[in-house]
Amino acid sequence: MYLIIFQTQIAHSVGCAFIVFRINYPDSLLSSDSSSWVVLVYTAIFGASMALFASHFIYRYGSIDINFGDKFTSGWKFGILFFIPIVTGIWWSTVVRVWFWPNTDMNEYTRDMIMEHVGVDIENISYIGAKFYNEVEGNLTKFLNAPAWIGVSQMWFMVISSMVCVFGFGAGCYLRLSNQLSMASSAANNLQIQLFYALVLQTAIPLILMHIPITIYFLCPMLDLDFDFASSFVASTITLYPAVDPLPSILIIKNYRKATFGE
Numbered sequence: 001m002y003l004i005i006f007q008t009q010i011a012h013s014v015g016c017a018f019i020v021f022r023i024n025y026p027d028s029l030l031s032s033d034s035s036s037w038v039v040l041v042y043t044a045i046f047g048a049s050m051a052l053f054a055s056h057f058i059y060r061y062g063s064i065d066i067n068f069g070d071k072f073t074s075g076w077k078f079g080i081l082f083f084i085p086i087v088t089g090i091w092w093s094t095v096v097r098v099w100f101w102p103n104t105d106m107n108e109y110t111r112d113m114i115m116e117h118v119g120v121d122i123e124n125i126s127y128i129g130a131k132f133y134n135e136v137e138g139n140l141t142k143f144l145n146a147p148a149w150i151g152v153s154q155m156w157f158m159v160i161s162s163m164v165c166v167f168g169f170g171a172g173c174y175l176r177l178s179n180q181l182s183m184a185s186s187a188a189n190n191l192q193i194q195l196f197y198a199l200v201l202q203t204a205i206p207l208i209l210m211h212i213p214i215t216i217y218f219l220c221p222m223l224d225l226d227f228d229f230a231s232s233f234v235a236s237t238i239t240l241y242p243a244v245d246p247l248p249s250i251l252i253i254k255n256y257r258k259a260t261f262g263e
Contacts, residue, residue, distance in 0.1 A: 011234055013217060014113045016142075016224040017106065021127030023120055035126030040096050043128060046214075046238070047092025048085040050158055053206045054165035055081040060199070061169040064176045088158055099151025100128045132222050142224075152218055159218075163211045170203035194253045201248035209237040209244065 011020050020039055024032050059081055062073030073081065109131050111122045118125070130148035135141070177196045213234040219225075250256050 010118070011217070012113065012117070013221050014110060015131075016133040016221050017109055017129060017131040018217060018221045019106070019110055019127050019129030021114075021125045021129070023118065024124050024126055032123075032126050036102065036128065039126055039128050040093055043096050044089045044093035047155070047158060048089030049210070050162040051085040051088035053210070054162045054169075055084055057166050057169040057173070057203070061172045061176075064173055064180075092155065092158065095151045095154050096128050099147045100130045102127055102129075105134070106131055133224060152222065155218070159211060159214060163207065166203060166206055166211070170199065173199050174203075190254075198248040198252045201252070202245070205241070205245055205248070209241040213237045 010022065012018070020043060022035055022039055024030075024035055030038065059073050059078075062069030071077075106127075106129055107122050110127075110129070114120060114122050114125060130151060131145055132148045132152070133142040134145050136143075174196070177199065217234040250260050
């Protein structure tokens with residue numbers, strides 16, 4: 001089972017390996033090597049988005065907690081919130097280039113899967129990916145493929161750091177807004193309630209549509225589970241995220257809703 005992401009990239013997990021690739025059609029303007037860099041850029045943007053979630057929720061908490069905001073998100077420190085996603089994107093792309101770049105072992109392991117699901121030879125795609133276990137020929141014993149584990153450990157650090165920031169600072173915003181609701185005037189209280197519910201949904205959306213799917217996508221091959229649904233699941237949710245993320249603000253905050261629907 002596979003799903004095309006943005007009409008070009010295909011994500012799939014098979015056995016103990018994961019792969020993200022694009023098909024090189026005969027009339028393609030890009031060479032095979034150039035297409036591999038397109039896949040790398042795509043994955044780097046995904047990595048940067050992980051850090052962008054963290055920066056977003058750190059800033060939101062700083063806008064509610066004045067003391068925290070003065071110390072960490074005001075003045076020149078505000079620029080750090082933009083710098084972190086750039087660094088993370090570069091780090092993510094470096095991991096892909098060093099540890100997940102195409103190689104002969106991955107070619108042979110994924111050749112049959114590519115032919116079965118896409119109908120093309122492995123030589124006609126550009127991909128990045130990794131296999132977490134190797135087997136000795138004629139021996140069923142498996143051993144760890146160190147490069148894959150080194151690379152995915154770094155990606156786990158970036159994903160988990162993002163999840164901690166989203167959940168931690170999201171919870172902090174939740175508690176702060178809860179306290180403010182009990183002290184605010186009627187008009188201010190109404191706005192705070194809208195922001196409160198929008199915050200709850202905007203915290204849940206990246207966790208459900210981005211963090212959890214990529215966790216499942218990495219975890220299945222790490223556990224040597226050939227779980228096809230994980231591939232289509234992560235592809236679908238990543239595609240949905242940009243469209244779904246603005247909806248809580250548009251639908252819950254009254255002024256935005258009035259401007260959108262003409263109420």
